[in-house]
Amino acid sequence: MSWASATPPGTQPGYASYAHGRYNTSVRRFATLPSTHSTSSAMPCPSNPRHSVAANVSPPPAATAYTPVPVRQGFGQPYTLQPQYAAYATPTNPPPAPAAPLQNHNSSSKRSTGLTSHAKDAGIMYTTEWDNMPLPQVLVRTHRAAQLEAQQRASQMMASAWSNSAMTTASAEPVHATANHHNNSKKRKSSDFSESDPSSGTPWRSNKKLSKLSLSDRISQPPAWIRFNTAEYKTYRSPSPPPPTGPILGTCTNLEKNYLRLTAPPKPSLVRPEHILHQTLDLLKKKWRKENNYNYICDQFKSLRQDLTVQRIKNEFTVSVYEIHARIALEKGDLGEYNQCQTQLRALYASGIKGNAVEFKAYRILYFIHTANRTALNDAIADLTTADKEERAIKHALEVRSALALGNYHRFFQLYLDVPNMGAYLMDMFVKRERLAALANMCKAYKPDFKLRFITEELAFESDAEAAQFIIDHNGQHLLIERDDSIMFLAGNAKALFETARADAHRRVDLKGQI
Amino acid sequence: MDSLIKEFKTAYADQLGNDLAKTLTPDVPNNAAQLLSVWESGNSQSIKDDLKFLFVRDKSARLNMSSDEAVGWQEIYYSYWKALGEILAAEGLRKSRVKTSWTSVYEAWKELTSQIIRGYTNHEFENWTIPCLYIAGKYMRLYAMRADAERGNNGDDMVTNFQDDFDPETEKHKSLEDCARQLNRIFNLCLSDRAPLAESRKWGIYYAINLLFKTYFKLNSAALSKNVLRVLSAGRGDMPDFESFPKSQQVTFKYYEGVLAFLEENYEEAEKHLTLAWLLCHKGATRNMELILTYLIPCHLLTTHTLPSEKLLAPFPRLQALFLKLATAIKKGDLRGFHQALQEGEEEFVKRRIYLTLERGRDIALRNLLRKVFIAGGFLEGAGGEAQVRRTRIPVSEFAAAIRMSGGQDIDTDEVECLLANMIYKNLMKGYIAHERGFVVLSKNGAFPGTGV
Numbered sequence: 001m002s003w004a005s006a007t008p009p010g011t012q013p014g015y016a017s018y019a020h021g022r023y024n025t026s027v028r029r030f031a032t033l034p035s036t037h038s039t040s041s042a043m044p045c046p047s048n049p050r051h052s053v054a055a056n057v058s059p060p061p062a063a064t065a066y067t068p069v070p071v072r073q074g075f076g077q078p079y080t081l082q083p084q085y086a087a088y089a090t091p092t093n094p095p096p097a098p099a100a101p102l103q104n105h106n107s108s109s110k111r112s113t114g115l116t117s118h119a120k121d122a123g124i125m126y127t128t129e130w131d132n133m134p135l136p137q138v139l140v141r142t143h144r145a146a147q148l149e150a151q152q153r154a155s156q157m158m159a160s161a162w163s164n165s166a167m168t169t170a171s172a173e174p175v176h177a178t179a180n181h182h183n184n185s186k187k188r189k190s191s192d193f194s195e196s197d198p199s200s201g202t203p204w205r206s207n208k209k210l211s212k213l214s215l216s217d218r219i220s221q222p223p224a225w226i227r228f229n230t231a232e233y234k235t236y237r238s239p240s241p242p243p244p245t246g247p248i249l250g251t252c253t254n255l256e257k258n259y260l261r262l263t264a265p266p267k268p269s270l271v272r273p274e275h276i277l278h279q280t281l282d283l284l285k286k287k288w289r290k291e292n293n294y295n296y297i298c299d300q301f302k303s304l305r306q307d308l309t310v311q312r313i314k315n316e317f318t319v320s321v322y323e324i325h326a327r328i329a330l331e332k333g334d335l336g337e338y339n340q341c342q343t344q345l346r347a348l349y350a351s352g353i354k355g356n357a358v359e360f361k362a363y364r365i366l367y368f369i370h371t372a373n374r375t376a377l378n379d380a381i382a383d384l385t386t387a388d389k390e391e392r393a394i395k396h397a398l399e400v401r402s403a404l405a406l407g408n409y410h411r412f413f414q415l416y417l418d419v420p421n422m423g424a425y426l427m428d429m430f431v432k433r434e435r436l437a438a439l440a441n442m443c444k445a446y447k448p449d450f451k452l453r454f455i456t457e458e459l460a461f462e463s464d465a466e467a468a469q470f471i472i473d474h475n476g477q478h479l480l481i482e483r484d485d486s487i488m489f490l491a492g493n494a495k496a497l498f499e500t501a502r503a504d505a506h507r508r509v510d511l512k513g514q515i
Numbered sequence: 516m517d518s519l520i521k522e523f524k525t526a527y528a529d530q531l532g533n534d535l536a537k538t539l540t541p542d543v544p545n546n547a548a549q550l551l552s553v554w555e556s557g558n559s560q561s562i563k564d565d566l567k568f569l570f571v572r573d574k575s576a577r578l579n580m581s582s583d584e585a586v587g588w589q590e591i592y593y594s595y596w597k598a599l600g601e602i603l604a605a606e607g608l609r610k611s612r613v614k615t616s617w618t619s620v621y622e623a624w625k626e627l628t629s630q631i632i633r634g635y636t637n638h639e640f641e642n643w644t645i646p647c648l649y650i651a652g653k654y655m656r657l658y659a660m661r662a663d664a665e666r667g668n669n670g671d672d673m674v675t676n677f678q679d680d681f682d683p684e685t686e687k688h689k690s691l692e693d694c695a696r697q698l699n700r701i702f703n704l705c706l707s708d709r710a711p712l713a714e715s716r717k718w719g720i721y722y723a724i725n726l727l728f729k730t731y732f733k734l735n736s737a738a739l740s741k742n743v744l745r746v747l748s749a750g751r752g753d754m755p756d757f758e759s760f761p762k763s764q765q766v767t768f769k770y771y772e773g774v775l776a777f778l779e780e781n782y783e784e785a786e787k788h789l790t791l792a793w794l795l796c797h798k799g800a801t802r803n804m805e806l807i808l809t810y811l812i813p814c815h816l817l818t819t820h821t822l823p824s825e826k827l828l829a830p831f832p833r834l835q836a837l838f839l840k841l842a843t844a845i846k847k848g849d850l851r852g853f854h855q856a857l858q859e860g861e862e863e864f865v866k867r868r869i870y871l872t873l874e875r876g877r878d879i880a881l882r883n884l885l886r887k888v889f890i891a892g893g894f895l896e897g898a899g900g901e902a903q904v905r906r907t908r909i910p911v912s913e914f915a916a917a918i919r920m921s922g923g924q925d926i927d928t929d930e931v932e933c934l935l936a937n938m939i940y941k942n943l944m945k946g947y948i949a950h951e952r953g954f955v956v957l958s959k960n961g962a963f964p965g966t967g968v
Contacts, residue, residue: 374780378865381870382865410929410932441937444939446949
């Protein structure tokens with residue numbers, strides 16, 4: 001014990017239960033140490049000290065020769081009262097981290113075994129009036145009651161699903177415990193072993209207090225630890241129950257709801273359940289057709305999507321919501337929203353939910369052509385199956401991509417004139433850029449001139465006038481002259497005019513990147 | 516445990532970083548029995564004290580280290596022992612316990628990594644012990660990937676996110692993303708050391724970076740590697756010379772640097788880095804050479820328009836399968852063959868992210884085809900005794916015929932002109948198209964730059 005007490009004292013009363021772990025080890029240490037320094041010789045048998053001590057206690061009269069009668073009355077009980085503890089007493093040699101159970105579990109066994117051995121060591125076993133001391137299991141029970149109360153309070157507030165999941169978490173085995181629990185138990189554990197002064201850390205005995213903690217102890221223990229005495233533990237947990245691990249179930253019945261970005265766990269009273277959302281979607285579709293108010297619709301769809309997400313609804317309805325929102329966003333050129341929908345849709349399709357996968361895979365390729373995102377484009381192609389590549393929409397998108405990659409503007413503008421579904425909205429976004437690229441190309445390759453009509457046809461303008469306007473818009477009026485009865489384009493004189501414009505247009509998209 | 520610590524002490528006394536790291540290596544496939552005995556020699560109750568005894572109190576084998584440092588090592592071996600328990604359980608090697616998850620293995624190993632990092636920040640570890648950090652990082656990445664793979668479609672996502680939409684990528688790679696953050700800590704730990712170079716942790720930086728790169732590539736966010744490179748080039752002044760790092764680290768780093776440039780379509784830069792990696796690469800590391808060539812060959816195709824020779828590809832059957840057909844088609848100017856080869860390899864090319872680059876090889880194939888047309892055009896009657904001059908006015912229809920033959924598809928004249936315009940625009944062909952008159956005028960000298968005609 002002399003060396004064990006070298007590290008400074010310092011345990012909080014509420015933490016007493018954990019500090020007791022140390023007694024087990026130090027007791028054991030006495031058994032192994034004097035015989036040999038090489039502990040491993042004594043260790044290979046996977047005996048669990050906790051188990052062996054427990055065995056000493058559970059059949060009270062036989063094993064513990066040194067315990068007087070009044071002690072035994074109190075301390076024989078925990079093991080009969082708490083059968084679930086048997087699991088921990090089996091000689092399984094579990095690794096500490098996951099084996100460090102929730103507060104209540106650990107404390108019960110250690111309180112009892114630690115108490116006796118500690119009392120024995122300190123030589124006060126025969127002098128203490130054990131009958132008047134608060135029993136460890138009583139402390140444990142208070143804990144439990146407090147926790148239960150907190151949970152019940154929470155469950156009254158929350159919908160049933162939520163509280164259920166909270167309860168399961170609280171009573172689950174450590175493996176299923178939340179990360180929070182893991183961290184705490186780990187930290188407790190380390191403090192548990194590093195403190196070795198036998199005279200501290202027992203609530204019934206002393207309050208050698210924080211002042212006696214060495215600096216290193218205080219540093220190694222997080223502030224949360226300090227708060228963890230019995231009284232404050234309750235108030236620490238009860239006001240905000242741990243975040244639910246499962247999805248919530250909404251109870252709101254309003255069809256419309258304004259979008260608001262969540263900054264805290266959602267309240268079920270403000271979330272609409274799926275059957276309400278179905279009605280919402282119908283309403284929104286009607287309104288969109290009638291009023292065509294994009295701001296309103298977009299806001300409504302965002303709240304709709306949010307409700308789906310917080311309830312973790314992922315089914316064909318979800319897909320249709322995203323698809324409809326994506327189409328509306330496309331129509332209005334709102335690429336930001338479109339892209340969000342598209343990302344979700346990709347994941348939803350990938351998880352096997354039916355929808356218009358082909359249509360949206362094609363959009364996705366066109367979208368990445370627009371944003372010139374090569375990496376994403378590569379991923380989009382990698383996503384395609386052989387069957388996909390036979391679909392008209394996807395084939396079209398792939399051809400667009402290939403035409404652009406090879407600079408084949410002739411083919412590109414032919415494809416532009418014949419786009420399946422709503423892909424034209426996407427192609428409109430980059431057609432101007434590609435027209436500039438094509439013109440830059442032509443200006444370098446053609447001499448001395450050609451008819452404006454050729455541009456109109458090659459670059460898919462609707463009329464010569466539109467083509468001329470496009471050239472004039474880019475300061476190319478001097479390149480157009482009338483000869484005979486047609487307008488000629490002086491490609492050879494254009495020099496770098498369109499090359500600069502092309503570079504500008506491409507740079508702009510690069511900067512914008514993922515809009 | 517005793518034997519392990521004994522190994523540790525020997526390695527420590529001789530200051531052998533790699534031997535030291537070996538004591539922390541959970542190489543289960545090769546070492547299962549030994550690791551199991553290490554694990555079984557401890558138990559959760561007494562291990563901490565055992566270690567304390569071995570490190571701090573055992574006077575018989577005192578090491579020349581401060582007690583502070585000893586505490587650091589003691590914590591590390593405690594974490595290692597715990598992690599080992601999880602690993603063995605996850606591998607199904609422990610008799611007495613049900614299988615745990617790789618996620619908990621990852622968590623336990625992460626704890627060990629944190630302890631090692633703490634060793635450097637709080638416990639005055641010296642820089643020759645850095646291989647321990649390598650081992651920690653290496654296995655952390657492996658366990659994170661196994662954890663993610665295992666979780667896979669279990670769908671036990673406990674996170675409540677406040678996002679409007681769920682993020683499929685994060686859910687799939689939760690552990691690995693966390694791992695990337697931890698590796699970043701290691702990177703910063705190495706980067707931020709201000710000790711003189713001889714004792715600096717900066718010597719660990721390329722190992723850390725290479726691990727980070729691997730992780731980012733796996734996470735499909737190679738772009739994040741850019742940040743690392745930026746930080747690195749900012750601090751390059753106080754860094755040891757790149758050449759003085761181990762060659763293995765140089766090769767890996769240059770490879771990734773090259774691939775990153777490649778993905779950004781900066782082929783000249785990519786070629787520079789990859790060539791360096793290629794030259795440094797150990798001649799026995801076939802797999803690495805193969806990887807380097809996978810990107811270096813497309814690079815060369817675009818920058819210098821050169822193709823790999825059969826001799827170069829001879830030792831790499833996999834690369835032969837990838838590139839040989841394509842190369843032949845390009846050389847012959849065989850458009851249909853090129854198209855077929857590209858389609859056959861598409862899946863593989865896309866996976867390696869070279870599809871979009873290789874596709875541009877079509878330009879070279881087309882250039883070679885057009886060059887043939889030009890040569891087939893023959894020579895004009897030389898005026899007097901002057902050197903023969905090639906026919907430089909070639910009707911578009913001749914090119915169109917060649918493209919039709921080679922491509923096996925019908926193609927209209929406007930599209931042929933478009934392709935020709937592209938050739939000229941990209942400087943693969945010199946000359947101009949006279950649209951109204953329907954022929955191409957090619958330059959008298961060097962109509963096809965770099966090809967000798």
